[in-house]
Amino acid sequence: MTARGLVYKGPAATVRFLSWVAPLAILAALWEALSQSGLVNKSVLPPFSEVVQQIVSMIIGGELALQLSVSLYRALIGFVVGATIGVIIGVTMAMVPIVRRCVYPLVTLTYALPKSALIPIALLWLGVGDSSVILCVVFGAAVPLIINSFHGAESVPEVQIWSAESMGASRARVFFSVILPSALPQILTGLRMSLPLSFILVISAEMVASFVGIGNFIFAFGNAGSYSSMFGAIIMVMAVAFAIDQFLKFISAYLLRWTESESSHV
Amino acid sequence: MSKVTIRNRTDVAKGGLLRRLAGRGIFLYPIIVVLIVWECVARFGGFPPTMLPPFSVVAEQFVSLLISGELIAVTAVTLQRAALGLVIAILVGVPVGLAMSRSKLAKWFFEPLVSFGFSTPTITLLPVFILWFGTGYLSEVLLVALSCFFTIALSTYDGAKNVSTVIVWSAQAMGTRERDLPHRIVLPAAITFIFAGIRVALPLAVIIAVLAEMIGGGGGLGYMLMYGYRFLDAPSAFAALLAILLLGLLIDQALLWSRRIFLPWEADANEK
Numbered sequence: 128m129t130a131r132g133l134v135y136k137g138p139a140a141t142v143r144f145l146s147w148v149a150p151l152a153i154l155a156a157l158w159e160a161l162s163q164s165g166l167v168n169k170s171v172l173p174p175f176s177e178v179v180q181q182i183v184s185m186i187i188g189g190e191l192a193l194q195l196s197v198s199l200y201r202a203l204i205g206f207v208v209g210a211t212i213g214v215i216i217g218v219t220m221a222m223v224p225i226v227r228r229c230v231y232p233l234v235t236l237t238y239a240l241p242k243s244a245l246i247p248i249a250l251l252w253l254g255v256g257d258s259s260v261i262l263c264v265v266f267g268a269a270v271p272l273i274i275n276s277f278h279g280a281e282s283v284p285e286v287q288i289w290s291a292e293s294m295g296a297s298r299a300r301v302f303f304s305v306i307l308p309s310a311l312p313q314i315l316t317g318l319r320m321s322l323p324l325s326f327i328l329v330i331s332a333e334m335v336a337s338f339v340g341i342g343n344f345i346f347a348f349g350n351a352g353s354y355s356s357m358f359g360a361i362i363m364v365m366a367v368a369f370a371i372d373q374f375l376k377f378i379s380a381y382l383l384r385w386t387e388s389e390s391s392h393v
Numbered sequence: 394m395s396k397v398t399i400r401n402r403t404d405v406a407k408g409g410l411l412r413r414l415a416g417r418g419i420f421l422y423p424i425i426v427v428l429i430v431w432e433c434v435a436r437f438g439g440f441p442p443t444m445l446p447p448f449s450v451v452a453e454q455f456v457s458l459l460i461s462g463e464l465i466a467v468t469a470v471t472l473q474r475a476a477l478g479l480v481i482a483i484l485v486g487v488p489v490g491l492a493m494s495r496s497k498l499a500k501w502f503f504e505p506l507v508s509f510g511f512s513t514p515t516i517t518l519l520p521v522f523i524l525w526f527g528t529g530y531l532s533e534v535l536l537v538a539l540s541c542f543f544t545i546a547l548s549t550y551d552g553a554k555n556v557s558t559v560i561v562w563s564a565q566a567m568g569t570r571e572r573d574l575p576h577r578i579v580l581p582a583a584i585t586f587i588f589a590g591i592r593v594a595l596p597l598a599v600i601i602a603v604l605a606e607m608i609g610g611g612g613g614l615g616y617m618l619m620y621g622y623r624f625l626d627a628p629s630a631f632a633a634l635l636a637i638l639l640l641g642l643l644i645d646q647a648l649l650w651s652r653r654i655f656l657p658w659e660a661d662a663n664e665k
Contacts, residue, residue: 150501354524
């Protein structure tokens with residue numbers, strides 16, 4: 128039944144949200160039941176309620192925010208530097224053939240190399256600390272962006288470039304008004320790939336060589352035996368990562384609203 | 394746009410080994426240049442050998458490890474973990490993905506879990522697995538399995554979802570039972586997407602396996618990397634890095650090759 132002039136758009140947003148959250152809630156309930164009932168050893172699977180308690184106290188105590196901000200800081204700096212380098216290299220590769228022939232083989236190699244394998248090497252070079260982590264993130268963020276921006280810039284329809292040039296556009300104008308917008312979807316895909324990757328790299332690096340940061344935070348709890356805090360920290364990290372991903376999806380949907388594309392949920 | 398493909402094998406073989414090598418050679422020049430630069434910088438740049446060993450030293454170490462069989466053993470450990478985890482992920486992920494595409498209830502239940510898990514760093518769960526299963530084999534295999542599960546489930550779901558309904562209707566019209574549909578109709582049609590998912594998941598499996606080894610220990614290439622770092626044995630660390638790189642390249646080639654065998658109609662679509 129539709130009111131005249133109105134189209135039924137499906138259940139309200141809140142209902143959709145709740146229905147999406149429901150399976151997670153079911154899992155949480157199962158978790159609580161499993162733990163409280165004693166079926167699973169409490170030290171191995173602390174009750175969900177206890178975990179939530181710890182999360183709250185960590186948030187209030189401010190330690191969670193501190194550790195998270197350290198990790199995020201590293202991830203963001205590495206991401207920004209790496210992404211910028213990546214886009215510059217990628218687009219240059221697409222526009223200048225010599226650069227492409229020189230750099231492409233190297234890019235293929237670095238693509239095959241998991242950037243997390245660089246963590247011990249970075250540690251060898253720069254020791255334990257911010258810079259080694261950031262170095263890894265720079266590499267990790269740059270490579271997907273090189274590839275994506277290269278493909279994006281490469282696939283600009285030549286007709287568009289020619290039309291712009293025939294209408295008197297300068298090289299710079301062509302670049303900013305034709306190539307860049309056309310490559311934007313691919314570049315955004317690359318960004319969407321490398322931001323979570325940066326975050327993952329930071330956490331991995333912190334777990335590998337324990338020093339300040341959320342990765343270490345989690346491990347420290349594990350070693351100290353306070354498992355409910357450990358679970359709590361892990362859940363918070365996952366929530367933050369998820370939030371970042373959703374945020375990125377939202378932003379790219381907004382920036383790309385003029386493109387025609389089938390919506391994909393990945 | 395599809396490129397011109399080699400028409401038949403004899404064409405290439407006749408075309409001349411030399412010509413093929415030369416074609417490949419151009420690809421290698423930049424790499425060789427980088428290696429030469431590496432060697433010079435390492436020898437004359439004043440870096441301590443524990444930080445940046447010259448490429449020749451690394452290569453030497455690599456070859457000696459290869460000959461002594463140690464490298465193969467170590468790689469085998471890592472590969473075993475990755476393969477086992479991947480197999481588990483496929484065994485669980487494909488049915489889940491198929492179920493998600495056919496049953497609304499399954500979709501409602503699994504979609505939040507899978508998309509939540511997909512965008513989170515699964516490595517954060519390693520401490521949990523270590524808590525439950527101890528350090529070593531099982532926890533790392535399961536971590537690999539979990540990480541790959543999300544990718545595989547999602548791509549299976551994507552693929553199964555996109556199976557042309559016409560195909561499904563024809564099958565139904567010809568009397569296929571509802572419960573036969575998944576494995577006789579949807580699965581073969583979705584195999585392309587599933588394979589794409591595996592293509593992404595396989596390197597992921599290796600990466601997670603190496604990462605888990607770096608953190609949790611227990612042999613394998615990741616452990617060798619960390620060992621090199623801890624004992625300042627840079628040549629070993631770099632040799633392990635080289636091994637990982639080669640492994641990644643080999644795996645990708647193997648995947649492309651197996652795709653050509655199992656899904657020959659896909660071969661031209663995208664080789665990269």
